Amino acid sequence: MKVSMKKTLKRVGVLAAGILLLAGPCATVSAETGYTYNYDYWGDVQYSPDAYRVVGVYTAVEMGLEKRLNLPEGLFVHGDMVYICDTGNNRIVELRRTGEEKLEVSRIIEEFQGNVENRTFASPTDIAVTDEGYLYICDKNNERILKLDMDLNYVMEFTKPADANFDQSMSFLPDKLTVDGAGRVYCVAVNVNKGLVKYEADGEFSGFVGATPVTYDWQDYIWKKLATKEQRAQMESFVPTEYDNLYMDHEGFIYAVTTNVSTADLDSGDAKPIRRLNLMGNDILIQNGNWYVIGDLYWGEAGGYKGPSLMTDITAFDNDVYVSLDKVRGRLFAYDDQGRMLYAFGGSGNMDGYFRQPAAIDHMGQDLLVLDALDNSVTLFAPTEFGSLIFQAIDQFQAGDYAGSGETWRKVMALNGNYDLAYIGIGRALVRQKEYREAMDYFELKFDDDNYSRAFKQYRKEWVEDHIVWIFLAVFIVLVLPLGVGRARKIKNEIDTADIFRQ
Numbered sequence: 001m002k003v004s005m006k007k008t009l010k011r012v013g014v015l016a017a018g019i020l021l022l023a024g025p026c027a028t029v030s031a032e033t034g035y036t037y038n039y040d041y042w043g044d045v046q047y048s049p050d051a052y053r054v055v056g057v058y059t060a061v062e063m064g065l066e067k068r069l070n071l072p073e074g075l076f077v078h079g080d081m082v083y084i085c086d087t088g089n090n091r092i093v094e095l096r097r098t099g100e101e102k103l104e105v106s107r108i109i110e111e112f113q114g115n116v117e118n119r120t121f122a123s124p125t126d127i128a129v130t131d132e133g134y135l136y137i138c139d140k141n142n143e144r145i146l147k148l149d150m151d152l153n154y155v156m157e158f159t160k161p162a163d164a165n166f167d168q169s170m171s172f173l174p175d176k177l178t179v180d181g182a183g184r185v186y187c188v189a190v191n192v193n194k195g196l197v198k199y200e201a202d203g204e205f206s207g208f209v210g211a212t213p214v215t216y217d218w219q220d221y222i223w224k225k226l227a228t229k230e231q232r233a234q235m236e237s238f239v240p241t242e243y244d245n246l247y248m249d250h251e252g253f254i255y256a257v258t259t260n261v262s263t264a265d266l267d268s269g270d271a272k273p274i275r276r277l278n279l280m281g282n283d284i285l286i287q288n289g290n291w292y293v294i295g296d297l298y299w300g301e302a303g304g305y306k307g308p309s310l311m312t313d314i315t316a317f318d319n320d321v322y323v324s325l326d327k328v329r330g331r332l333f334a335y336d337d338q339g340r341m342l343y344a345f346g347g348s349g350n351m352d353g354y355f356r357q358p359a360a361i362d363h364m365g366q367d368l369l370v371l372d373a374l375d376n377s378v379t380l381f382a383p384t385e386f387g388s389l390i391f392q393a394i395d396q397f398q399a400g401d402y403a404g405s406g407e408t409w410r411k412v413m414a415l416n417g418n419y420d421l422a423y424i425g426i427g428r429a430l431v432r433q434k435e436y437r438e439a440m441d442y443f444e445l446k447f448d449d450d451n452y453s454r455a456f457k458q459y460r461k462e463w464v465e466d467h468i469v470w471i472f473l474a475v476f477i478v479l480v481l482p483l484g485v486g487r488a489r490k491i492k493n494e495i496d497t498a499d500i501f502r503q
Helices: 004-023 218-226 229-234 263-268 385-398 402-415 420-432 436-445 449-466 468-502
Strands: 037-039 045-047 052-058 074-078 081-086 091-097 103-109 124-129 135-139 144-148 154-158 174-179 185-189 196-199 205-209 245-248 254-257 274-277 311-316 322-326 331-335 341-346 358-364 367-372 377-383
Touching: 074 124, 074 358, 074 367, 081 124, 081 135, 091 124, 135 174, 144 174, 174 245, 185 245, 245 311, 254 311, 322 358, 341 385, 377 385, 385 402, 385 420, 402 420, 420 436, 420 449, 436 449, 449 468
Parallel strands: 124 174, 311 358
Antiparallel strands: 037 045, 037 341, 052 377, 074 081, 081 091, 091 103, 124 135, 135 144, 144 154, 174 185, 185 196, 196 205, 245 254, 254 274, 311 322, 322 331, 331 341, 358 367, 367 377
C-alpha cells in the first residue's frame, strides 16, 4: 500500500478543506499541535502519549567543562561513556554517565602520544570506540583517521588512498566513520560520491561500499545529448549521491543516511534516504509499512522550515528498531525492523526536547542522546511507560514469547486506542500462536492487507485439515454417489431390458 495515490488524495482533501475554510466570511485556520505522533493508514497524523521524556539537557555547565563546546559534530556511546567531538575546539570530550541524570567529564583529549609529527587534532568530526579499547577519530582537517589506544597512544592512521579509484586531486576529508568487529574502517568522506571508503584493519584501502544508485530524468538525459559542451558543464552530473552519516548495528550491517534526495523521488519512493547495507554494499532495508521510510509524509513552510525531512544521523537498537534524526525540523523518527514508523517526536526550538541544529544521535541502552551543534548541548531522553511497553512487546516477539508480546501490545492499546501498530502487533502474535481467525480481525481493523492475506491462507489451510473428512464425504455425496446411483439404474435398466427380450 506504499503508493503515492493515497498521499495525493490526502493532499487534495487538505487543499479542498483549506479552500472551503477561506471561502467563509470569518474563516480561521487552527493547527493541532503535539509532540509525539504517528501516521495512520490514511496518512492522518495521530498524536499519542509521549514515547520518550527528557531526562536532561547538558551544556558545558552541567558537564563541568571550563570551556563551552564549540560547534560539536560527533557523538558516540560506549558502555556508560559518552564521547563528543568538540569540533570547533579541536578536542574530544569524554563523559561518564553516573546515575540516571548525571553526565560528568572523565577527561578532555586534546593531544595524544606517539612517534608521529602532529599529535593534535584539527576539526575532529567523529569518533568510534571498539570493545578492544581503541579510539578511531576522524581528524578531518589533518586529512587522516587516527587509531589510538585507550591510554591515548598512537597506533596507526588511515590516510588518502593511493589508488586510481580515488581522485588524487581531491583532499581526503574524513567526516564520519564506523568500525566492525574485525577492525575494518568504513568512512564517509567529503566530496566522495562512490560510497563508503573502506579500509582493512592494517590500513590498506580496499575500495568503496554501498554506492547509491544513479538516477536521472530521461528528459534531462536527452537534453544533455543535444546540448553543447558548455551547457553540459553547467548541468548537474548523473552521479551517485554522497552519504551523510552511518551506524553499524549489532549484526554488522551498516545503516547509512543521505540528505541528497529530491521531493519528487521521496513522493514516488525512488529516494532512499535511509539504507541498511550488507557486506556486499546492497541495501536490505525492509519497508513493509504503509508508507516509505522518509520521515514526515507532508511538509510545508510553517515556522520558516520547508522541504522534506533530511536525515543527518541514525542509530539502531539490538532489537532492530532504528531512530533517524531530521536536521530540518529537529525530529526523531523511530521504525521497527519491518519499516513501520513506531513514533516521531522532537522539533525545532529552545525548549527542552527541541533542537536548534541537531547534528548526531546515539543510544545508551534504550535511552537516546542527541547532540545539538548550535546549542552546544546534549539532550538525554529516556523511554516513558508507553515507549517501554512498545520496546517490551517487540523484544518479547523476537524472543518467541508471542503470548507475552500480545498481552503487552494490549497494554499499549489501552494507553493509546488509536495506535495502529498495537493492533497489528496483537495480530502478528496471534498468528504465531496459530489463532489465525482472531488475528484476521485485528489486521482487518487496521487495513493490513498483507498480514491479513497470510493469516487467511493459514486459516484456510487449517480449516481444510480440520474438515477434510466432511469435505470428502460432501464430495462423495455430491459427485460420486449420484454417479453410482446413475450407474446402478443403468445396470438395472439393462437387466430389465434383457429380461423383456428373453420373454
